[in-house]
Amino acid sequence: MPLADYACGSAAHAVSRRGFLKAAGATAALGPLGFAAPGAAGELARAQKRVIVIFLAGGVSQFETWDPKPGTDTGGPFRAIPTSVPGTHICELLPLTAARMHKLAVVRSLNSTSPDHGIGERIMLTGRKPEAGIEYPHIGAVAAKLLGGENAEMPGHIHILPGGGGGRADATFLGPQFASVPVPDGRPPANLLRPAGLTADADREREALRQTLTDRFSRSRRSAASEAYAASFAQAERVFRRADVFDLERESLKTAERYGRHDFGRHLLLARRLLETGVSYVKVSHSNYDTHHENFDFHIEQLAEFDRPFAALLDDLSDRGMLESTLVVVMSEMGRTPRINDRYGRDHWSNGWSVALGGAGIKGGAVVGRTNANGTTIADREVGPWHLFHTYLRAVGLNPQRNFYPNERPVPVADPHASAIDEILA
């Protein structure tokens, strides 16, 4: 399991500073490819369901986002502001999101059961409590397998994250072809581009010979594995041909400004481009919300960075007719304590925090569950990550009751003891 790489107590805990206004020229320069078709979301692609998870790593504060408690002992300094949904207020740090609240549903009564970065992330992404003897696949691998399938045009599970890293233990028994393809810092996958010295002509020629040899071999020999192997070259070729998708310079200056030129803005714009090319699942991590110190200052900074590109993403998906088929989820590995500590920080908290959802299958404007007046306990409609997991699947038209069959034994796709949160399903 990829555990959060900023263990409590480490230096990184004090919230890493981001490379603001990173020069746009730092985006990998891609040569002219000839057949680039940016933004080509065909009819087929529109009908196909997709998922984007925006993961606010470190644990975002529910008070400073979806469940403000102004004027209480736990509320902190910020106001609650009205939104486009009458009667629903969110924190003033999200003004652009507030104006689009009718496109979102909020669950305010989540008990995710673990105030630990690694375990919390795993629980939130698998919709299961950790069990000895079995590792459940992450929602990204599940979406890649069930929405995109074995023969998807593009890899179905992509993780855009700041910095390096990115593991592939997230597909577990579904197999490595559904594991996340890491896109560290928005750079294209490793080895995507042709190495220097390999000309297009030589590449074509060697591909033709490889193909001829494989065809000859496959004429008299049949196996699913060898067919998958042959198909993998075609997939790599498709991704290579769409290498332009990683080139944000192809977006207009205006669009780039709408998303913001900081890392998270670029990453979210890249996510939109990937979804347009037919990728089933994109996860974008935004770091770092682990605000044991100076919770309020850091949330001003972090959420300012979140609010604008998130609003731009919702607008773009709407404008392109993709929001109806794209499930958007904003989650964390946990929330933050009601108690404000003596360093103006909030600590780890799993019992009563919020997640926002929108797009495919979600009833915009719905609010489910309630915490008490100062957010110290869940007052109504407690749900767990397992209920959310069922909800994600239902939202994109998948049956959470079905089974996977690793090693020919049935394993339910979603926790069989839970069910979807019907109130937020359209």
Added chain:
Amino acid sequence: MPVRSGLTAVLLVFAFTPAAVADESLHAAVDRFIAAGHPDYAKQAAAPADDAEFLRRVTLDLSGTIPTAAETRAFLADADPEKRTKLIDKLLAAPGYARRMAQAFDVILMERRKDTRVTRVAWETYLREAFAANRPYDEFAREILSADGTDAKTRPAARFFLDRDLEPNLVTKDLGRVFLGRNLACAQCHDHPTVGDYKQADYYGIQAFVNRTFLFPNAQAPTAVIAEKADGNVTFMSVFDKTKKTSATGPRLPGLKALDEPAVEKGKEYAVAPAKDVRPVPAYSRRAKLAAAVTAPENPAFARTAVNRLWALMLGRGIINPVDQDHAGNPPSHPELLDHLARAFVAHGHDVKWLVREIALSKTYQRSSEVPAALGDVPPEKYLVAPLKPLPAESLAYALSEATGNTSTDAKVAPLAATFRGVYGGIAGEPDDGTAPTLSQTLFLKHGPVVRGLTQPKAGNLADRVAKLPPEQAAEELFLSVLTRPPTADERAAVAAAVTRTPAATRPEFCGELVWALVSSAEFRFNH
């Protein structure tokens, strides 16, 4: 060859089924049982593999790499009717055998888990020595199951437990899977919902062997060893049981009687009593009973699982398949063969090398992977046609190094093998079927500097050699070196034409691209 114990000699009496012929070799018996498993076997089965196909297959299976072009030429030219048997014996006697088996058993035993308490080097060395000495498999298993990590000599053997963090449920599951052929994970919380044979009591019976063990001095120490308490019992309750009845079990293997445990006198529970910074040693150790119980003749699951896993290694699928699903609902494809193999293996002192040799000698193993034109559906469990087995990560590294004419010494290829393990090694803790190519793998092969470094010309490597040959000889050298076969006439002509039309200045690089095309073909990626 291991010495037969008195016990296995007794078992020999039962080693023959009624239909068996006296003095029948095991490989002949294999072919007899396989043929009997299909009504029309002789007619439908594929032809024997030709020499080139056989040479490549058996070299990959027994030494984890491919033969050199010179070895291929020599073998193809050899007129000796016994040359296949001689080749098998040569490969089994060479150091490549121990390396290959060490790689295979690393995956079987550890499934690519991280090395935290035993280094990979120590573990590989341990495995390699075990297979070089051809230690009897029961003795080897007993060491794996009993080592506690305190003795530097056998500490690597304790990796099975140490690098599973001694986590009771994980250890229980994998003891069942690796040594008993049973994945009882579903029986942790209740009797298995779909497999009638897998009971919750079986799960906890296995767990009771290890429920008193823990990591000493603590789980964080990379030098931690296994310690044991003198008390602690296993109780369990089905989550489906409305009456909430709690059951208890002592150490017991599935299908067998519970262990007779001695009554320990109060006050004398420990040989070394627990104290601060002291590793306790109980007077009676449950875990000490595990190794003997698993490998005892009363536990047929042990030999049955061992032969089934070795069979799967050679034939691409288990007689029980998947190899950890031995139960009535998933019967063996050839039950009598499996019984016969298990009995013969025990009678032969759990001799792994002997069993592998017998399988390699069988006609079943030596069939072609080419599907006969008349055969429509190919049911894999009938073994009519040889399977396509993806090269494991390590074999891919060794074979690629060999094929491209780069150095193939262990010291040079080991780091390459580590790189390939990272790219092709599958997911830690999951069975590695190697069937699912990933985008990272394909891009690694297409554009990555590692593969490019091997395929592009360097003094003396394959691309360099081919570039210096007359174009009409290029294909011969390429195909024998990479695919272990001579090119067809078409291939010969196509390669010659392509090389000829390439300007002399870029010919070496172009030959590198030809090498790439061959190593990227399905024919190279699979052991066929």
